[in-house]
Amino acid sequence: MKKVIFKILKIALPLLLGFFLIYYSYNQFTDLERDKIYSYLLDANYAWIILSLFFAFLSHLSRAWRWNYMLETLGATPKFITNVMAIGAGYAMNLIIPRSGEISRAAIVNRSDQVPMDKAIGTIIAERVLDLIVLLIITAVAVLTAGDAIVNFFKTRIDDAFAKTEPAKILLYSGIFLVLVILIVFISRRIQLFNRLKSFILGMKEGFMTIWTMKKKWWYFLHTLFIWGMYLLMFYVSIFAIPGIETIPISAILCAFVAGSFAVAFTNGGFGAYPYFIAQVLLVFGISEPLGTSFGWILWLSQTILVLVYGSLSLLLLSLKGSLSGK
Template structure:
């Protein structure tokens, strides 16, 4: 019974949180705010949004192709079409049930390419490790740029204080991290052991990539995928006049904040627009255009996943029946 409650909570709580955040953010808007946001939606240049979706499609194609580099050493070479459709189905299901997409992706490739589920799922986990590393790397860049912004607010562009902030983030924190790792390694606490296990998993993933036959191709596609993600965010800023001239720091910080918001609710439901808007407001974008940008960005990404994921869900059995 307790297992069922945990399972139901795991599925429903992110959706409830997302719906609540949507209601809460809308309830705080005045009539003028709502009118301003509607105007932004009506006057937005959707050609830029379409270009951002093109970059999104390229990232999905690259992700499906990158998967081949992990499956080939195991003796499998699935058809590229099946890899693409499995990836898109995974994105679609993640909108409904958190982390269900990874299971569905491995199940799809097992059914249509006869690749054992455990082996397919293992390659997906290795992919996720590479993606976590990329996200952490981009987050590091965001912190590097954000320290300058914070220093300008707190210390009135004091260069010495900015330098101290950077030394703290990029020298002191890594040293603290190293000593924390050694403490976790010797700890017997179950919670701390889980953290240590997660860190070890990341390190094992890095080692497996290093041993990969086509590691440079894998690394190239990993960097390419995340570059496309950033370009999706960047090109959408040109859709609204208020966000057209954002500095590079704002792009990176907004992207990172939006990326982490995706982990809180299904596909960033309710969280993505709020978090991204709060990041852009730091860079002197007015509240309502910032909110409009967040909603345009989230809506475009979600519709892309629903459309392409839905088509893939319907098409994959037909395609494989024809192949047989």
């Protein structure tokens, strides 16, 4: 029962946050501003978006290739197409249940090449750690190039929000937040997840350490740079899809990119949070909220469609492969 509650909360809380941000964002606009958003969405030049999706797919292929450098250290070399399908399936699963994609990726190579689940997950965790380091570096560059604009903007917004909020509401919201935190901590401790998975964690540690023991570590790092280069290029070419966005400076592009990247961690695939965060960041650089919101939704919808198509095809091919091998 406790496990079921924990799983429900894990899925429900990010979704609720996403729905709340959509509701909040939609209701703050006037009818005229909503009409502008619809107009931006309809009149966008989607040729640039298709090009951005091409760069995104190249990053997925590079991620599939990169993964084998770590798996080789574990004595396995899955076929490239297997890795491509595993990653596609993983992305699709993450849209439904956050972080379930890592497990599905590991399960696929476990079935195809008998890579131990714990060690395969360890290699994926190593990927995430390295990717996080790159994202933090980009974040630092974005903040430095933007100067004090970001800090001053959010400080002003927070001050205004508290100035307009009644003390009773602040106490109520703080109480709700505190109860949620206590509930999550209580459930986590009762499940005693780490104690039950001690041996599993040791296996993941071995997989994680392969990032330093692999023979082709420099190729691995080069693929990492290529992947993030494609992410940035994907975001950059998208600014030409809507007139008015293409004039933003590099600092704005980097800040919006970082905001969108972190938004994905808050909700399922950035649902609700991605367009909202991007619109708020672009507002700092003089882009109106309707225009920034439209840009955010175009990016999120296009990337989500890519993940759904890519993931669905991967799951279908894996299913057919499993059926054929079972005969």
